[in-house]
Amino acid sequence: MTKTSDAQIVEAARLIIVLHGATRLTQRAVAAAVGVQAPSLYKRFADKAALLRAVRAQALADLGARLAAAAQGQAPAPAAMRMANAFRAFSAECPDIYRLIFDPALQDAGRGAERAALAPFETALAKIAGAGQGASAAHAMLAMLHGLVRLEIDGSAPATGPHDEAFRFAVYALLQGIAQSAG
Amino acid sequence: MTKTSDAQIVEAARLIIVLHGATRLTQRAVAAAVGVQAPSLYKRFADKAALLRAVRAQALADLGARLAAAAQGQAPAPAAMRMANAFRAFSAECPDIYRLIFDPALQDAGRGAERAALAPFETALAKIAGAGQGASAAHAMLAMLHGLVRLEIDGSAPATGPHDEAFRFAVYALLQGIAQSAG
DNA sequence: GTCTATACGACGATAGAC
DNA sequence: GTCTATCGTCGTATAGAC
Structure with a gap:
């Protein structure tokens, strides 16, 4: 019916x-x-926001699956790099869906879904940074990627050179810095 | 009249x-x-967007002035750290104005204003990274800060620990990584 | 219970009179 | 340059038809 x-x-x-x-x-x-x-x-x-939250939850699960697939069976450092590329590819493929995931008006109370989607991230970074700083390192990498792709999809960057190169440089530099902080 | x-x-x-x-x-x-x-x-x-572009231009100049003031008379590394803190303070003080600056719907064609506001950034980072990678390093640091403060003001972060600590860790790790890439 | 018709209030924006 | 009047679209509340 x-x-x-x-x-x-x-x-x-x-x-x-x-x-x-x-x-x-x-x-x-x-x-x-x-x-x-x-x-x-x-x-x-209940309203438009509730519908968008449902779309967001699905997108978040999709992103999480792509990150997990990219990290599958890789050593920590290559896993981090592959996840970074997967993250960027997701944002480039559907920027408006990416923005939805991080829309401040649609945040869940629990945060369980975010934690689950980004778990592979935390795992790889914890191994690179050392036990005590895993959470900080994962947060730093997430922030780095979020900033990079938002500048890119929003066209907000001063946009001097090609984004590919700047992306690799930034992620690599941060990974180096994190590894160094571990010692 | x-x-x-x-x-x-x-x-x-x-x-x-x-x-x-x-x-x-x-x-x-x-x-x-x-x-x-x-x-x-x-x-x-002409329309609401035009008015918002005027507000944005003023805010961008304000942000640029604060960055310049933070870097005033400092060596490159402390300048970068102080600018990072100033950047974060600006976003915390008026998050909706911060979002306006990076609103994709309000981007200017010229980009001259962005370049000018972020010039002190480019200067300090170029000295840390070495001549050839100044632009990449500045872009990386801007992305790092943008990601950190957006996660913070949007409440999008997995939000495990205190943001103060995570912020310092992330900026410091990136600075270390950039400095290392220079050698 | 599920959907439709109708309608309300707020929004951005336009037309034309003073 | 400012007004009044108004349009079209939005989210959404309500009432009732199947």
Whole structure:
């Protein structure tokens, strides 16, 4: 009897963001995409933010899976580099989804999902930095990557040279610094 | 005959953002703050984005001045550390203004203002990294700081420990890594 | 229970009179 | 340069049809 489903709505919202950008994501557009009128969405998601939180949770799991796959079976340092590249690739592929993950208006209370998605990160960095500084090192690397990709996808960087080179330099320098702090 | 001025409008907009948050910045609110009706603003600024670009330009200059003051008369490494702290203090003081500076929807074509504001940065980092890698090092440090403060003001970080410590660790590790890349 | 029709209030923005 | 009046779109509340 139901014309749509929670999962279909979430997927429709994700598709609109990926294909047409976050600014085009309206409740009416989502509703039209699943063949329903806008007010009907409120029977399934309390409001627009709740729907976006569902899209975000899925995206976060996707990002976590890509990071885990990139680190799979690698030594700590190569794992960190491969995860950095995977992180950047994700942000380049769908920048508006990336922004959604870090949207301050959509933060969960628990933080459990973030912790889980970034676990491979923490693991690799802890081994590089030494036990006492694993959390700080993981935070530093996350911040480095977040800053790099945000400057890149937002076009906010002074943008002198190519981003590829600057990205590698930054990640490598930080890894070196962290390794040095371990000794 | 004029009831207000461009400068007064920009300042009113800035105040609303600082005191009540960016979501409360509406054309009607700005107009009310300077004692006119909303449509009158369009005689002075083409649209809301144009007004925000003016606020952003002023904020960027402010940030640049603070960075320059922090670096004043310091050796490169302490200058970098003091600028990092000044950068973080700015973002903590008015996070919504900070977000405005890096808002992808408000980027200028020229980029001249960004370059000027971040010049003290480039100077200090070039001396630490060595001539050939000054731009990369400055970009890396800007990305590091941008990532750190965004995670902090957005509450996006896994947020394990205190941010003060994580901030110092991250900036110091990157500086070490950059210095090492120079040799 | 599920969806539709309708509508409300706030927003950014425009047209035209003074 | 400022006003009043108004448009189109947004999120969303409500009431009722199947």
